[in-house]
């Protein structure tokens with residue numbers, strides 16, 4: 001089967017790969033021309049392709065997540081991943097902080113960019129009826145005296161060290 005192209009360097013299957021989905025038999029199919037497909041295309045055209053053109057190949061670790069998959073992996077309940085408006089990415093040769101900063105400085109139409117734990121960048125677009133928020137955040141794990149570390153979102157795209165100071 002031919003791969004479905006979303007922009008010059010991005011294909012639909014990059015956004016629907018999930019070992020968790022395979023393991024749990026979750027249907028990851030996206031209808032060509034449907035809402036999820038339309039969002040993914042816009043995400044590619046406005047954000048991911050410009051990142052690719054400037055910084056090089058982009059690895060997508062998580063793209064589209066049907067709500068069942070999102071629940072299984074502990075995503076936030078109103079996650080932009082659920083309707084194809086978000087992707088978690090890394091770019092080889094650049095730190096996630098550098099990638100997040102580059103998007104923030106060069107692509108003003110993003111809705112949210114989150115520097116996540118120094119490991120990857122979450123980037124999303126807004127729906128067609130809402131102005132993009134242009135909100136940059138840093139996610140860090142803050143150790144607690146008891147129990148597991150807590151995830152905290154700090155305003156602005158920061159190094160993990162600086163974000164922890166403000167947590």
Ligand SMILES: [Zn+2]
Pocket residue numbers: 062081086087088122123
């Ligand atoms: Zn994400």
